[in-house]
Amino acid sequence: MTVALTNMIETVAVEFSHNANQHMSGGLKALDGISVTVAKGEFVAVLGRNGSGKTTFARMLNALLLPTGGSVRIDGIDTVDESRIWDIRSTVGMIFQDPDSQIIGTTVEEDVAFGPENLGLAPEEILSRVQKALQSAGMLQHSRTPPHLLSGGEKQKVSLAGILAMQPECIILDEATALLDPAARKEVMNLVRGLNRDKGITVLHITHDMEEAWLADRVILLDAGKIVQDGKPAEVFSNSVVIKEAGLELPQIAELFELLKQDGFNLLTCTPNMDEAQAALINCMNPVRDQHVHQH
Numbered sequence: 182m183t184v185a186l187t188n189m190i191e192t193v194a195v196e197f198s199h200n201a202n203q204h205m206s207g208g209l210k211a212l213d214g215i216s217v218t219v220a221k222g223e224f225v226a227v228l229g230r231n232g233s234g235k236t237t238f239a240r241m242l243n244a245l246l247l248p249t250g251g252s253v254r255i256d257g258i259d260t261v262d263e264s265r266i267w268d269i270r271s272t273v274g275m276i277f278q279d280p281d282s283q284i285i286g287t288t289v290e291e292d293v294a295f296g297p298e299n300l301g302l303a304p305e306e307i308l309s310r311v312q313k314a315l316q317s318a319g320m321l322q323h324s325r326t327p328p329h330l331l332s333g334g335e336k337q338k339v340s341l342a343g344i345l346a347m348q349p350e351c352i353i354l355d356e357a358t359a360l361l362d363p364a365a366r367k368e369v370m371n372l373v374r375g376l377n378r379d380k381g382i383t384v385l386h387i388t389h390d391m392e393e394a395w396l397a398d399r400v401i402l403l404d405a406g407k408i409v410q411d412g413k414p415a416e417v418f419s420n421s422v423v424i425k426e427a428g429l430e431l432p433q434i435a436e437l438f439e440l441l442k443q444d445g446f447n448l449l450t451c452t453p454n455m456d457e458a459q460a461a462l463i464n465c466m467n468p469v470r471d472q473h474v475h476q477h
């Protein structure tokens with residue numbers, strides 16, 4: 182009997198240097214001892230200032246880069262195992278920042294079919310996957326549209342459909358929302374959140390947008406190639422000193438909670454949920470009423 186693995190990603194003491202000379206001379210490594218486990222079905226936001234190692238880490242998870250120290254396992258497969266490279270690449274799909282650099286087809290459906298065609302699938306299987314992927318990404322009505330006529334948000338949805346057609350278990354978005362306007366960002370985020378919730382797809386969302394990080398189950402904060410925080414968004418964002426030391430701004434609501442704490446208000450962890458935040462603020466600013474409520 183085979184036991185299903187529960188971890189999608191397991192890294193142990195991963196190191197990586199882009200430049201071998203730098204590595205030999207003890208210079209800064211792009212990744213410096215990353216040990217992390219991501220369970221299947223988790224939705225993780227990865228944060229960190231420019232150059233902190235986010236993209237390098239993402240590329241490790243798809244075997245686009247191999248560690249210079251330590252190990253990376255994807256669904257139990259070691260990424261150094263060359264014979265399994267296509268298993269890894271079809272398990273982990275990546276979407277990047279620039280929608281134009283990822284789209285190659287002359288129509289949307291042709292673009293989405295590209296991945297399954299490379300897997301050597303039968304034509305009817307390819308057609309069925311393309312239809313389903315476009316449906317899931319909300320782009321079915323654009324099947325015959327030339328991609329250059331689409332907006333940035335629509336192009337990212339086509340990229341996502343192209344990944345979905347490979348039936349991945351894990352999707353990594355490397356600042357895939359960064360160039361989109363707020364409405365398109367929200368649509369792409371809702372889509373990805375839905376894929377995570379409804380299909381159990383593991384998501385790693387690399388972002389500079391702190392508000393988007395609130396949507397994750399877990400936040401990993403990188404600085405200088407190391408993990409400096411790993412926890413639920415509310416816990417991580419309550420640690421304002423670490424966030425600021427890592428060169429990031431707190432989400433606005435967390436900043437407000439922080440300022441009120443400094444003013445002596447008894448607020449514990451911050452929350453992205455407006456109703457909960459309002460209740461916490463009312464309670465802490467109204468201790469007499471709070472006691473009164475609890476006595477009855």
Ligand SMILES: Nc1ncnc2c1ncn2[C@@H]1O[C@H](COP(=O)(O)OP(=O)(O)OP(=O)(O)O)[C@@H](O)[C@H]1O
Nearest residue numbers: 199200210211229230231232233234235236237238
């Ligand atoms: N191809 C490369 N050659 C040499 N050094 C690189 C290369 N790519 C990245 N680096 C260096 O590795 C470190 C980590 O870079 P990386 O791109 O992973 O950071 P990042 O967190 O994704 O940054 P950003 O937020 O700007 O995308 C940086 O010091 C960067 O200069």
Ligand SMILES: [Mg+2]
Nearest residue numbers: 235236237355
């Ligand atoms: Mg990057």
